[in-house]
Amino acid sequence: MKLCTIQPSMPDSIDDGVRKSTRWIEEAAQSGADLVVFPEMMLSGYDFHLHDLFKDASWPEQVDKALTTLSSVVDRSGTSALVGLPYFLGEGQLNALVLLEPGREAVLAGARSHLPIGDRNRWGFVEPDDRLPVNFQGILFGSIFCAEVLNLDYTQGKGLERSDVILWPGVCGSEYNENKDITRDWNAEFARKIASCYNVPVIQSNYLSYASEISTQTGLENRRMLGGSIACDVSGRILDQASRTEEEMRSFEISRVDSTVVVTPTANQHESESQIESHSN
Template identity: 30%
Template sequence: MSEKAQGDRKDAAVTIACVQMEPQVGDVSGNIGRSCAKIEQAAEAGATLVVLPELANSGYVFSSRDEAYDHAETAGTGPASTAWSELAQRHGLHIVAGLAERDGAALYNAAAVIGPGGYVGTYRKMHLWNEENLYFEPGNLGFPVFRTPIGRIGCLICYDIWFPEAFRLLAVQGADLVCVPTNWVPVPGQTPERRAMANVLCMGAAHSNSFFVAAADRVGTERGQAFIGQSVICDVSGWPIAGPASRDDEEILTATVDLADARRKRNWNAFNQPLRDRRVDVYDTVLGAEVRPGWF
């Protein structure tokens, strides 16, 4: 049976590692090597699940669609997927990694989900940011929840977290944890003295949906575009339990959690539970989304 078809956890205690690193556009082999070294480091620290940034294999700021295509790979069989799968098997890990994905002539900003048994599945970014629209197709796989031996994992990528509907559609499918490979950039009003707005969005989503959120950002400046770091792991109450990380430095955040808390601690009092209290008599359960096979 594939991992995607499995739903029972072997062990609810999961050590999440968010790898904050600096991929470099134009250096695919170097990006793969550096990401593998970070995964090894996280595994040595006891990680069960490792989250890498958005487009970890390729870098982010492309000069043309041809360059983006040249840096992309087929999910599950390309060089980054293969290298990450080998590490997942060797260390008994699950990995969620941002990936420039090539599917025939189409390109996607994707996240590959990999387990000890190999490739599990792909999430494709639904909401494209800025010049991503020049290179990538909008995601066409919906919001899948991957049922793995360690728990039910959903994925979003960067700008997706600005859409509460995306988080909610993962919640109503039973996600315990949402992994967010991301390349956050400064937003209007962002100053060094303020908490990153992206951190606030992760916290709010974890709180209002009663699940864990693990966001792995990148750092550095690429072709003039600065990135803000501040990776974070939030618990089911919405509070950070690791991070926010540095704005500038590579580091690995870790937190050990019981993913069962995503359901066990959902009741706030004798009357209120945020998913149960939805007014589905006014709006439908999946917010008008097409229900895909395997969602429920």
């Protein structure tokens, strides 16, 4: 199976999320991908504009309409997609991944359990009933969201233990110095932490940039840089890492050898090879 991860700029609206997702699904399809994986909340973006979105009582209908549009894109392209979005439940909404497959109904594929107070109180996010992985072509894909990596104990015992691969569609900024050199690669550290916890390979889809000027400025002040989407094997060895400066699609072959699932980078750009070598040293 060929899987592609997307490292996009963050959308600032649902319409923007549909446009950007459509572009990347079509590009992934042209590359021969079976499945394309987006960051969390890709359909809407995950920034201050959510305040206004959730004040609009019609937002669930807007999400449904957007999903219908993306389902048509998936049907035409023949490539499936895991899309992050706010998933309406009635008593609140999930920070969720939804699986879109050609000719099929959208399926809830994962959702965030550990929620900051702000996500609960300001935006009305709630916890899912379980964390069971989603089956795609015989591979069980679990998911860890954003800063859940700091609270992995809270995610345990809910079904993720059955995963063959953990997807990490989380927003993550790494530390850098005045020369823009990365001084602490949180992408790598957190991916390894997830791999160690669940004893499976980890594949990240990070954003390249925020949607708001406020979040962008906060990142600059704290010297935190997005991008650098990463993949590691079960031992924590870095397999692949995206750029810190460009939108990117990264490609992987996912195969099963006996009872072990193996992740192999394929046909990726080479700008990040020095990063991979430095992680291995």
